[in-house]
Amino acid sequence: MTAISPSTVAAVAVPRHVAIIMDGNGRWAKRRLLPRALGHRQGAEAVRRIVQACVDLGVQYLTLYAFSSENWKRPTDEVEDLMGLLRHYLRNEVAELNRNNVRLRIIGERRGLAPDVVALVNESEGLTRNNTGLTLVLALNYGAQAEIAAAVRAIAAKVQAGVMPLEAINEQAVADHLLTVGIPDPDLIIRTSGEQRLSNFLLWQAAYAELVFVDCLWPDFDKAQLVEAIETFGRRERRFGGRG
Numbered sequence: 001m002t003a004i005s006p007s008t009v010a011a012v013a014v015p016r017h018v019a020i021i022m023d024g025n026g027r028w029a030k031r032r033l034l035p036r037a038l039g040h041r042q043g044a045e046a047v048r049r050i051v052q053a054c055v056d057l058g059v060q061y062l063t064l065y066a067f068s069s070e071n072w073k074r075p076t077d078e079v080e081d082l083m084g085l086l087r088h089y090l091r092n093e094v095a096e097l098n099r100n101n102v103r104l105r106i107i108g109e110r111r112g113l114a115p116d117v118v119a120l121v122n123e124s125e126g127l128t129r130n131n132t133g134l135t136l137v138l139a140l141n142y143g144a145q146a147e148i149a150a151a152v153r154a155i156a157a158k159v160q161a162g163v164m165p166l167e168a169i170n171e172q173a174v175a176d177h178l179l180t181v182g183i184p185d186p187d188l189i190i191r192t193s194g195e196q197r198l199s200n201f202l203l204w205q206a207a208y209a210e211l212v213f214v215d216c217l218w219p220d221f222d223k224a225q226l227v228e229a230i231e232t233f234g235r236r237e238r239r240f241g242g243r244g
Contacts, residue, residue, distance in 0.1 A: 013234055015187035017061035018054065018226075019209070021201055022046070024193030024217030037081045042219035044085050048093065053223035054134055055100055057230070061135045061183060065201050069109065069143035083117060086140070090120040094127060101133035107179040108142035137183060144203035151177035180205055188233045190226075192218045210236050 022043060029039030047064060054062045067082060074082075097104055106121045113121075121140070154177045158164035164173075175181065185205040189198070194215040198206060212229045214221075 014058050014230060015210075015233055016059070017063070017184050017186045017188070018059050018230075019063040019065075019186035019189045019202055019206075020050070021065045021189070021191040021199060022218040022221075023191055023195055025219060027193060028217040028219040036078055039219060040078075040081055040085055044089060046219050046221050047089070049222055050226060051097070051102065051134070051136055052100075053226050055102065056223070057227070059134060061137065061186075063107075063137040063139060063183075063186060063202070065142070065199075066138045066140050067108075067142070068139075068200060069141055069146060070200065072112075083114065087117060087120060090117075090124050094124045097136065098128050098131065101131045102128060103131040103133070103135045104128045105135060105137045105183070106140050107137060107147075108140040109146065110141070113141055135183070137180075139201065142179070143200045144198075145200055147179050148174075148204055174204065178204060185209065187238075188212060188229065190214065190229050192216055192221050208238070208240050210238065 025039035025043040026036045027039075028042060029036050050064075051062065066086065071082070072079060094104060104124050104127075106125060110118050110121065151174055155164065155169055155173060159166055159169070180202070185207070186202060186209045189202070189206055189209045190212050191197075192214055194213065196213045198211075202209075210233050212232050214225060214229060216225050
């Protein structure tokens with residue numbers, strides 16, 4: 001972990017990996033008597049702010065819950081607007097990410113996404129693959145239960161084929177078959193909007209993450225709110241099941 005600049009926040013350790021459940025776009029719009037689509041667009045602006053804030057603070061990994069596998073249940077027009085925003089982000093923001101040495105990585109089920117979205121995802125990952133600064137992970141069409149089930153199937157197939165002994169199945173073996181292989185588990189998970197649940201997000205990886213729930217709606221979340229959450233994280237004693 002690295003220290004946040006004293007000019008930004010009191011001496012607090014910065015978590016290596018911050019994950020955020022971005023919640024509250026619809027409520028933000030409703031409170032202002034605006035269409036939900038405008039709430040999502042303001043949420044996209046918050047993404048830009050928080051990515052830059054993480055670069056400034058020295059966070060090494062930032063995972064954002066962009067679109068869950070359950071979000072397909074939403075009205076068709078809302079899903080189309082969210083996908084439109086994703087297309088806009090990948091077309092217009094990735095060049096800036098690349099200039100800032102940010103690596104983009106997408107986790108989730110790509111089957112079911114529109115072909116042009118998959119092409120943009122692949123192109124964006126390829127463009128930024130060699131960057132060495134912040135790794136920005138977008139969880140897109142992602143569900144943790146499906147991720148774990150897929151890992152179990154992959155392991156079972158290897159055991160059945162005789163290439164993995166049953167005794168080799170342990171926690172690390174499961175982790176090595178998850179979509180997040182090569183990414184450290186999150187130290188801090190933040191959820192905005194006051195809701196207090198993980199909603200099928202990084203269930204395996206969150207085993208020892210510190211959870212911080214904030215009342216702020218996602219479109220209003222900014223660097224100051226992020227720093228406050230990191231300060232809360234810094235006051236926690238992380239024992240990982242042991243004694244302090």
